[in-house]
Amino acid sequence: MDTVHRTKFAILPLLLLGTMVGVPARAQINLSGVWQNQLDEDFPDRLAGPELGDYAGLPINAADRLRGETWDASLITLPEYQCRVHPSDYAPSFADFRMWEEYDRETQNLVAIHMHHFAWATERTIWMDGRPHPPDYALHTAMGFSTGKWEGDILTVTTDHFKEGWVRRNGLARSDRAVVTEHFIRHDNQLTWVTVVNDPVYLTEPLYRSRDYVLGLAGQIAPYPCESVEEIIRPKEAIPHHLPGTNTFNKEYQERHGIPVEAAMGGAETMYPEYRSKLVGAGVQPK
Template sequence: MTRILFLTKIVPLILLGAVCLHAQRGGGRGGAQQTPTAKAGSPIDLTGYWVSLVTQDWRLRMFTPPKGDYAGIPLNAEARKIADGWDPAKDEAAGEQCRSYGAPTLMRIPGRLHITWQDDQTLKIEADSGTQTRIFLFSNGEGQAGTWQGISKASWEYLPAAVSDTLGAGRGTIDRRGGSLKVVTTNMKPGYLRKNGVPYSANAVLTEYFDRVTEPNADSYLLITSTVEDPTYLAQPLMFSTQFKKQADASGWNPTPCAAK
């Protein structure tokens, strides 16, 4: 499934409360346009408050799965061994209770996001769950190497006008200028892909695409399609999608600390 097909299909699915897994990246994108700053050249507005929609993997996201429950994750033998030895008390004692709040899984934790521009070349995402902050760099700058959130390099991907018009002809519309935010995150501190100790390593690479969809009733949704590649613990890339709904204000914003279980 190409990305264009994904976007044309996801809008009506949202209306049904369903979720479409992103299969793979495809073609159909134009080259990057010359813009003075990342903020000025943004094809979509991601700023504001967003609340997560738990429309898939409800049990795994709302509750901590039991030890050994790693169905759906392509782990190798070494990763399964580590997951089978998960000990949340040990993590707490070591001050590692944020292991499941790293960049690969932070967006999957039910809660709210607050997205703002830190400056013209830096987008900031705050999550109330775990009180975590991700920094997306559109230019060279200091990242968060060796932390749970790692170093995130961001870029805009623009849709050709004709494709943007086609996507906007349905029941929901992509932002009229058309485009996505691409973020590649590396140099992360090893953590968990699932709260019950399913590991990812410092070699993991997270690639994300952020899309905004607006319905005819003016409701807006943030769609994040993610791929985690980890040569240390994954036998193949892990792909999933996550959805958020735009809020009018900060209602419900409730920063909470990390929890090991």
């Protein structure tokens, strides 16, 4: 009997240790629910939409600047473009979203966290089960392929396999080679969603953005049907765009707000507070 008791006592700590070591990757903090978008940050960029030619504060390179300058908003009147969804790194700018967790029934391991955005009814999955990202030749999507991990109570997500998207919805492209890191930070019923866009094609530095949400206890997400229609009769191969140097609309933003061309055209330098001093030093007074 003594031997049996000793064995039991010896096994008990091992079992406890084993339980601790083998704890499945459960959510450190519950992010489930409907999160309501707070539009008090970057408001003009979000509902009304950015003005044409406003690239200030964005770390774009010269190639992306030309993408923006030659972009024609009429592009999105093409039937194939009317229901194009916002990519997952831009979707946080708009409206509410729902998050929910998926657990393996047997192990109760957290397999994935799912998200449904109101805007364009996009859905994405953040895999939490340690699976690898797909090979380069796999399909790219607007949502990308996401894997997540807990860093304390912060959910950190890495996403690649994007389709080409946009840095700002006034023509500035974000390439399909971008990798986005996201941090979901919950404080009580507040959620801060930080996105860090690394794009080796069109950005010279990472682009940081944050958006805030409030948990909606009675939150509902409405459907978002989208149907393409022929808005303008034109040859179906027509692609609206401006030839380089011919887009006069881009100057309206500069003139309306008294923004110098150099600042309006963006670039990494324009992201930092010191740039304001530089403008003030140069005698520029924004309207």
